[in-house]
Amino acid sequence: ATRLDILNRLVLRGFHLSIDDFGTSFSSLERLQELPFDTVKLDKGYIQRALTDEACRASVESTLMMARRLDMRIVAEGIETVAGWNMIHNAGCDMCQGFYVAAPLQAAQVLPWCQQWQQHYH
Numbered sequence: 001a002t003r004l005d006i007l008n009r010l011v012l013r014g015f016h017l018s019i020d021d022f023g024t025s026f027s028s029l030e031r032l033q034e035l036p037f038d039t040v041k042l043d044k045g046y047i048q049r050a051l052t053d054e055a056c057r058a059s060v061e062s063t064l065m066m067a068r069r070l071d072m073r074i075v076a077e078g079i080e081t082v083a084g085w086n087m088i089h090n091a092g093c094d095m096c097q098g099f100y101v102a103a104p105l106q107a108a109q110v111l112p113w114c115q116q117w118q119q120h121y122h
Helices: 003-012 031-034 044-052 054-069 082-090 109-121
Strands: 018-024 037-042 075-076 095-096
Touching: 003 054, 037 109, 044 054, 044 075, 044 109, 054 075, 082 095
Parallel strands: 018 037, 037 075, 075 095
Antiparallel strands: none
16 A cells, blocks of 8 residues: 555555644745645644745745645744734634743643733634
8 A cells, every 4th residue: 555545545544644833945835735644744844944934935935825725724933922822813823832922831731820811812
């Protein structure tokens, strides 16, 4: 079986697949179209460059638009500042991860963190 066959079988069995590190040399827009991913994780370096490089920011925004048109979820990695948060929020990103939101948490810390986040930010 080819890799594509294996990925398609996983999807048929209910698994969700993410393309990780999008924005690096190992990923491309072609992969978004050709492979059965349902989530795109934008690489931290890609996000960081977009904060200071207008061409890179346009590329991030284009990737977000393309992923939305393909009905994919989008995760921005490496959101460490309010500037990063604002950029991805204004661009319509679905989810983010990074130290601006929270440091890595133990399982027992997740529920209290969620409650605190909702009280302070919503």
